[in-house]
Amino acid sequence: MATVEERSAEAGARKFPDWDSRRYRYYQPIGRKATLYEDVTVDVQPDPDRYLLQGWIISFADGTPAYSPTRTRLKSSDWHAYRAPDEEWERPHYQRQSAIVRMIQQAVANGRAQGAVSRFDRDWVHILQNHFSASKHAEYGMGIALMSGQRDGMTQMINNSILVNASYKLRYAQDITLYLADIAPDLNGALDEAQGKEHWMNDELWQPTRALVETVLAATDHLEQYFAINIVVEPMILELFRSGFIAQAAALHGDFLTPTVVSAAEADYTRNMVNTVTLMRLMAKDPVHGTHNQGVMAEWLDHYLPLAQNAAQHLQPIWSLPRMKVHGFQDAYQTAVSRVNTLLAEIGLDGNGGENS
Amino acid sequence: MATSLSKITAQRGISLAEATRRIADLGWLPTYAQQALKYPTDYKFVKAPRDPMKQVLRSYFPMQEEKDNRVYGALDAGLRGNMFRSVEPRWIEWMKLFLAIIPFPEISAARSMAIEANVVPGHDLRTGYTMQMVDELRHSTIQMNLKKWYMENYIDPSGFDITEAAFGKCYATTIGRQFGEGFITGDAITATNIYLQVVAETAFTNTLFVAMPSEAARNGDYALPTVFLSVQSDESRHIGNGHSTLMAVLNEPDNHLLLERDIRYAFWQNHAIVDAAIGTIIEYGTKDRRKDKESYAELWQRWIFDDYYRSYLLPLEKYGLKIHHDDVQAAWDRIIKKDYVHYVAQFFSAGWPVNFWRIDPLDERDFEWFEYKYPGWYKKFGAWWENYRKLSKRGNPPIVWADTGYVYPHRCWSCLVPCLIREDMVVDEVDGQLYTYCSEQCRWTHKVAFASEYEGRPTPAMGRFSGRRQWEEVYHGWDLADVIKDLGFVRTDGRTLVPQPHLEFDEREMWTLDDVRGYELRSPLVDLRQMTPEDRERHIAEYRKGFTVHKV
Structure with missing residues (x-):
């Protein structure tokens, strides 16, 4: 009878050709060694230009294959060059999302236990009810657009970045919804949860934002959506409102909880923004298609930036609503414009930016 | 009686059903720009589906993280x-x-x-x-x-x-x-x-x-x-x-x-x-x-x-x-x-x-189990697996090229599994081209279901089979050693094959490119299409009769 050693199937139990070939060897890592993110991501979505010997074998009725570069106006000489700087795959994604969920739940539970919610300034509660709550629909719309967008990228790395972006946006939209539902009982009827949607749908302040969000949703080019959301809509509208207003004004009105909820969205955006900038920079600097891509992105900017600027200006009256003011709209707006310009410079689209560029 | 922590910390909250109702209300009907239907369908909807699970993302992520912890912990334990x-x-x-x-x-x-x-x-x-x-x-x-x-x-x-x-x-x-x-x-x-x-x-x-x-x-x-x-x-x-x-x-x-x-x-x-x-x-x-x-x-x-x-x-x-x-x-x-x-x-x-x-290769214990579970198995498949075991040693021809009586199968154009139940193979033409199918259902799938019309009803959204669907066609007429090289199924020494017909972890027993050179790979479909109608009919009739493997 064979001994344990003789029948062992452990690595190194025998030496023969490739007994020690213990790295995925079909792709070139970006760094000296492959990262775990690369190993579980690269080439999982095949490509006829790499290993897909027989090409795509089911097509749409018009002949478009399962994945087609025609689904975006951007062109690439190597779609596979992109790696997400946040290196997100399933495990870190769940870890991060769970950490956020727990952070918010603990903060809200503690705040409520201390009776903090009942001490919120009543005017501020109205702002939360009408405007913070309205913003959840904008966040949700962006999540839905990204969920749709993750279908079409030419590589797994691109689609994964868009997918986790969708997951973050949809979680945050739910964070706001359930946060307001959680604190509403402590406000004894002072917070009408239906008002957020009412303002989103009918308040003149929010209509240009809603038009912008619906315009992004109506786009069929997934990279256009990814660009519009993280280079234009986030900084000009969503970050402007979250960090430029809510996070600044809440504490003065006895509210230390809402900034906790908002802070998660800002951390999410930082990651998604860096991913987007990295991808768009690759496109803008593509050795073959760079000039074309810069032209396309400039067109997207021409389309979305004025809509966003107009939408931002329409939100201005919200900055006048709190009883105590800390940070005027113009300051916040200039920060947003400056943010867009920084992003455009990072991408290599200098000179295409906001009002002050 | 002890008071539990959860009793002390309990707070009024909303039910799961209420939570999911509020979340569903995040959506709205756009009025400024209509979302394009990027992906076509011939189906119609008169009502929207309900959420049967009533879950929200804030309970989903921690649950999944916990599942992951168990999985990765188990891998470490392994x-x-x-x-x-x-x-x-x-x-x-x-x-x-x-x-x-x-x-x-x-x-x-x-x-x-x-x-x-x-x-x-x-x-x-x-x-x-x-x-x-x-x-x-x-x-x-x-x-x-x-x-x-x-x-x-x-x-x-x-x-x-x-x-x-x-x-x-x-x-x-x-x-x-x-x-x-x-x-x-x-x-x-x-x-x-x-x-x-x-x-x-x-x-x-x-x-x-x-x-x-x-x-x-x-x-x-x-x-x-x-x-x-x-x-x-x-x-x-x-x-x-x-x-x-x-x-x-x-x-x-x-x-x-x-x-x-x-x-x-x-x-x-x-x-x-x-x-x-x-x-x-x-x-x-x-x-x-x-x-x-x-x-x-x-x-x-x-x-x-x-x-x-x-x-x-x-x-x-x-x-x-x-x-x-x-x-x-x-x-x-x-x-x-x-x-x-x-x-x-x-x-x-x-x-x-x-x-x-x-x-x-299978051994006697395998044979006995198959015969027990599938009576008559050895009579049909015993000779094949006896041959496989014998021919797994270097120096023999690869089993497909050995004289065993086995006939390399046609590939089903629809499911892409070969037409292995020989008597069920179907041949038909679609848009003037000849195809082989493993079954009537697969013929129907290609010819009837994946078409622009179904039972008189236009189905413009239905997909189409495309690409170089038949793998064998790609390598029709190639030498087996060249096929394996082209596939990249050679180890990094440049000669030993990745695949082996055995579990010998010993270089001396492992097949190399030299052992598989000189055997031509052919696409049965390409050959079938090139036949005269009479030859084709004869070939199909012969194919449907099946084959008998004899021991080498």
Whole structure:
């Protein structure tokens, strides 16, 4: 009878050709060694230009294959060059999302236990009810657009970045919804949860934002959506409102909880923004298609930036609503414009930016 | 009486039903710009589906993180317990094939949620689709990680190390690509709801992700069950999504004809593809020959026939839907009476030089088990496996080129599994071109279902079969050694083959390119198309008669 050693199937139990070939060897890592993110991501979505010997074998009725570069106006000489700087795959994604969920739940539970919610300034509660709550629909719309967008990228790395972006946006939209539902009982009827949607749908302040969000949703080019959301809509509208207003004004009105909820969205955006900038920079600097891509992105900017600027200006009256003011709209707006310009410079689209560029 | 912490900290909150109602209210009907339907469908909706699971993302993420912690903890435990000292190499070798295929259907399912959310009205089920989207990212990357773990710890990493490249090139994985591409192309509802959720996930993940892990554990592999039972725990959510969407689709009588078409296509193709792969791996990848263990046929009866057909498909008839009972019976007959799985295993072993995994020869214990579970098996397949064992030694011709009586099969244009049940092979023309099919159902799938019209009704959204679907056609007339080199199935010494027809971990016993040079690969379909009508008719009649293998 064979001994344990003789029948062992452990690595190194025998030496023969490739007994020690213990790295995925079909792709070139970006760094000296492959990262775990690369190993579980690269080439999982095949490509006829790499290993897909027989090409795509089911097509749409018009002949478009399962994945087609025609689904975006951007062109690439190597779609596979992109790696997400946040290196997100399933495990870190769940870890991060769970950490956020727990952070918010603990903060809200503690705040409520201390009776903090009942001490919120009543005017501020109205702002939360009408405007913070309205913003959840904008966040949700962006999540839905990204969920749709993750279908079409030419590589797994691109689609994964868009997918986790969708997951973050949809979680945050739910964070706001359930946060307001959680604190509403402590406000004894002072917070009408239906008002957020009412303002989103009918308040003149929010209509240009809603038009912008619906315009992004109506786009069929997934990279256009990814660009519009993280280079234009986030900084000009969503970050402007979250960090430029809510996070600044809440504490003065006895509210230390809402900034906790908002802070998660800002951390999410930082990651998604860096991913987007990295991808768009690759496109803008593509050795073959760079000039074309810069032209396309400039067109997207021409389309979305004025809509966003107009939408931002329409939100201005919200900055006048709190009883105590800390940070005027113009300051916040200039920060947003400056943010867009920084992003455009990072991408290599200098000179295409906001009002002050 | 002690007071519990939860009693002290309890706070008023909203019910889960209230939470999901509020979340569903995040959506609205756009008025400034209409969202384009990026993906076409011929289905109509008169009502939006409801969310049966009533879950919210804030409970989803921590639950999934906890599941992950258990999975990764178990992988660590597997190493600490020296799993690879006692695991059966016969089993792990088949994981090179299985784990090369499965991440692609998984990530395709994530893409599929984009399509489904795009065409299905309402926002109730969006959270369900979102969770499924993230679940599928989980499955894809957790499986890639498992494969890497095998590669790092198993005695022969070759085949794992080229996994995604091999997936794109292998004659066997092309079958898996047909499966995964089915989730993301063609009619949006056909692909996402019927093919993926209603059939693949509701029926066939049970054999994929429950029956197969059981077999893994019997072979000393505790990693695969840990990962895949965790994956399967997500599937119940997807089954819920699928059923709820199906109920919304059913609500419109105009959809019934298309539903009947799609359930038929999806059931048959899932059967043809999943049963081929998983049946072979469970039956031929195991060393456990206990006779009280269920065979694949018995598993199929439990999971597919009883649990799915009788409990899920049949009740759909009360909504006026026509279910193809005859197809379920035909699939059952293919498994139990027509030796479908055994012919597939024979085909995979015939093709060993162009695999990227090893196939262990069967031994007497295997023969006895097969004969016990499938009486008459040895008479039909014994000679083949005796030959395989004998010819697995270097210096022999690869078994397909040996004089055994075996006839290399035609490939089915539809499911891409070869036409292995010879008497059932069908030949037909579509748009003036000749094709071969494994069955009447697969002929119907290509010619009737995947067309621009179905029973007089225009179906402009339905997909089309495309690309170089027949793997053999790519290498028609090539020398076998050149094929293997082109596939990249050569080890880094530039001569030793990745695939081997045995489990000898000894360089002297391992086949090299020199051992496989001088054998020409041909595409039966190309040859068939080039025949005169008379020769073709004779060839088809001969093919349908089958073959008899004799011992070499």
